[in-house]
Amino acid sequence: MNPALPPLVYHSCYSELALPANHRYPIGKYRTLYQALLALGVPANHFSLPSPVMAEELCAVHCPEYVNALCQGSIDAKAMRRIGFPWSEQLIQRSLTSLGGTLKTAELALTQGLAVHLSGGYHHAFHAEGSGFCLFNDLAFTAYTLQQRGIGPILIFDLDVHQGDGTAQIFSHNKQIITASIHCEKNFPARKQNSDWDIGVSTDCTDNLYLEAVAQSLNSLLNWYQPEFVIYDAGVDIHQDDDLGLLQLTTHTIAERDRLVLESCQQRKIPVAAVIGGGYQRDLAALTAVHLQLFKAAFNLNGSGLGGKIKT
Incomplete structure (x- = not known):
């Protein structure tokens, strides 16, 4: 591993999911992001390979009947339509591996201060x-696993354009795992849950107002809850070119947002596990360029020259 770079976690199975033609989910983005990082000069051996979690482990945060139905392929067709993917063994293995990836990212962050997962954010x-x-829910599974190891409070800081409704529901009665979501109010899901901290921004939210909301929210949450660990969902579907986002925020704003979050936590010596979250541009090259802003912020934080190679 290059000590000037934060740990990175990736598995090729993230993009190895067969989907119907013209499916809305940009499944290839994980591979193109990995390839872009290699092209920037990140050594292939710097990426940590996650292992899938065992299905029974998920019962800590998910209903056993639901887990079993999904893993065994007996889940109702209507439930799969709500998820949005056709069921397959490949889908289950990919999902279990991605959960293992977010947990591994958190474990690396605990020792290194910061780690980034090239997947995650299934909120x-x-x-x-x-x-x-x-x-x-990889965010919930990871937070709960860390809590059982004696770590807490834990802040899940979710900046995906969509509210982290599942995470909020899972931890609605857990006072040591703080859920925070800054999202587009007039976007999916139509029915919001109650996080510990919710800000729904309007579709005409300006770059400055958005960054102000992020800065004030994070500062308040860190002051009030004094978390020992932060899980950061750096979704880029807030971007003005995102097909599902509805906001008009720029790449520069996303770069500033990611820098602000990572620097704020570093200044307080709080470890951060970051996941790339949502992003739905069909143009994978353009989408990759936006996701790279998280890595730019992470590389600059550690003093790596590779951050300067990423365009804002």
Whole structure:
């Protein structure tokens, strides 16, 4: 591993999911992001390979009947339509591996201060059902696993354009895991849950107002809750060119947002596990360029010259 770079976690199975032609989910983005990082000069051996979690482990945050139905392929067709993917063994293995990836990212962050997962952010998965391309909730699973190891409070800081409704529901009675979501109010899901901290921004929200909301929210949350660990969902579907986002925010704003979050936590010596979250441009090259802003912020934080190679 290059000590000047934060740990990165990736598995090739993230993009190895056969989907129907013209499916809305940009499944190839994980591979193109990985390839872009290699092209920037990140060594292939710097990426940590995650292992899939065992299905029974998920019962800590998900209903056992739901987990079994999904893993065994006996889940109701209507439930799969709500998730948005056709069922397959490949889908289940990919999902279990991605959950293992977010947990591995958190474990690396605990020792290194910061780690980034080239997947994750499946925040629409509830205790007993999936939704919005999310089968199992990696943010919830990772936070709960860390809590059982004696770490807490834990802040889940979710800046995806869609509210982290599943995460909020799972932890509605857990006072040591703080859920925070800054999202587009007039966007999916239509029915919002109650996070510990919710800000729904309007579709005409300006770059400055958005960054102000992020800065004030994060500062308040860090001051009030004094978290020992932060899980950061750096969704880029807030971008003005995103097909599902509805906001008009620029790449520069996303770069500033990611820098602000990572620097704020570093200044307080709070470890951060970051996941790339949502992003739905059909142009994978353009989408990759926006996702790279998280890595630019992470590389610059560690003093790596590679951050300067990423365009804002």
